[in-house]
Amino acid sequence: MSPISNAEKQDRFRKKENLGFWAEKVFRLWEMSMGPFREIRTPEEVRHALEKATELPSGWTDDDFELAKKRLGQCQLDLLSGVDQIANDVNGHWNVDHSDLMTTPDPVKFIADNKASIRKARNLAAHLISALKLSGCNDADQAAAAMEVVRFIGRSLVGSREIRRSNATAICLASVGPQYDRPKWFAEQLAETLRWQIDKSLAQEVGRQLQK
Known part of the structure; x- marks a missing residue:
């Protein structure tokens, strides 16, 4: 491989510098935002996400740079x-029809308990994410570990008499074997979850693959 010229070095430096500038701009946009999303992440989490998005491998190429720009967007x-x-x-499916809230004898307590549950879930998620970051595992190994947690929860859910309907419970239920029974709403909720999380063409491709 031929040595990199000074002009190429300067160009690479500028590109990497611009990537950092763009990431900082995104952080400032998030920091100054007033929407509800401002409260659901800590500055440390946002910094980590931006650093991960703009990470360039050793000896990176223009393709790596363009991919980092795409990830940042x-x-x-x-x-x-x-x-x-x-x-x-x-909140689960009650968030759609509000039936639980409308029928509870104590709406104030119901809302307070709901807020406490969200806070606990957010704290637990933060602990799990911290453990992943400290593990030293690569992304694929972290995915394997996280999937085992999902399966653990899925096996616990199938033993419950009542399962709250949500995207999260649908994914957990999908992670366990066919020997387990699922609630009647499972197929509809799983399809709805995929429809929201992936684009239409990819969702259609998943459907075609399931027909094989």
Whole structure:
């Protein structure tokens, strides 16, 4: 491989510097935002997400740089999204029809308990994420470990008489074997979860693969 010229070195330096500048701009946008998404992540979590998005490998190429730019754009959309996914999952399907809230004899206590549940779930998620970051495992190994946690929860859920319907419980139920029974709403909720999380063409491809 031929040595890199000074001009190429300067160009690479500028590109990497620009990437850091763009990441800092996204952080400032998040920091100054007033939406509900501002409260669901800590500054440390946002910094970590941006650093991960803009990470370049040793000896990076222009393709690596373009991929990092793409990841940063995706990260920005995620950070500035108004969706509080933990709250949605804790609330479960009652968030759609509000039937639990409308029928509870003590709405004030119901809302207080719900807020406490969201707070506990958020704290637990933060602990789990911290453990992943401190583990020293690569992304694929972290995914394997996280999936085992999902299976653990899935096996616990199938033993429950009543299972709260949510995106999270649907994914956990999907992670365990076919020998387990699922609630009647499972297929619809799993399809709804995938429909929200992936684009339409990819969802259709998943459907075609399931027909094989």
